[in-house]
Amino acid sequence: MQLGASFAAPAFERAFAQFVELYNVRPLRVLCSPDVLARFCAVYQRSSDVAHLHSNTARFQGVPLVAAIMAPGAIAFEGEVDEERMGDW
Numbered sequence: 645m646q647l648g649a650s651f652a653a654p655a656f657e658r659a660f661a662q663f664v665e666l667y668n669v670r671p672l673r674v675l676c677s678p679d680v681l682a683r684f685c686a687v688y689q690r691s692s693d694v695a696h697l698h699s700n701t702a703r704f705q706g707v708p709l710v711a712a713i714m715a716p717g718a719i720a721f722e723g724e725v726d727e728e729r730m731g732d733w
Contacts, residue, residue, distance in 0.1 A: 645659050645718065645719050645720070645721075646715075646717050646718055647659060647680055647683075647717055647718070647719055648717040649679040649680070649683060649716060649717050650683065651680075651683060651687075651717075652687070653687050653688070656684065656687070656704070656719075659719065659721075660674075660704060660705070660707075660721075663721040663723075667723065667725045668726075669723055669724065669725060669726065670705070670707060670723065671707055671721040671722055671723040672707070672722050672723045672724065673707060673708045673709070673710055673721075673722050673723075674704065674707060674708070674709045674710070674719055674720070674721055674722070675709075675710060675711075675712035675714065675719065675720040675721075675722065676709050676710065676711060676712060676714070676718075676719050677711075677712065677713075677714040677715060677716050677717060677718045677719070678711050679716050679717060680717060680718065680719050681702060681709060681710075681711050684702060684704070684709060685702060688702075688704065689702070
């Protein structure tokens with residue numbers, strides 16, 4: 645999913661909610677391009693300094709966010725999807 649480097653909190657929350665709605669399960673982790681992780685820290689943790697973060701310390705609703713080699717502005721949700729819980733589509 646593409647958020648862009650200057651997203652606001654509602655955009656991130658909407659992306660998270662869309663994953664949950666589509667797959668009927670919370671993600672296990674969120675992979676973020678470095679600029680998205682920095683922006684997340686600025687928006688939710690009031691600091692854009694991600695250098696102080698250790699593995700799995702950035703979280704959204706208990707789900708860890710981790711830096712990944714991705715296109716700028718991109719995030720990817722990872723999780724175990726149960727086809728029976730997803731519903732009809």
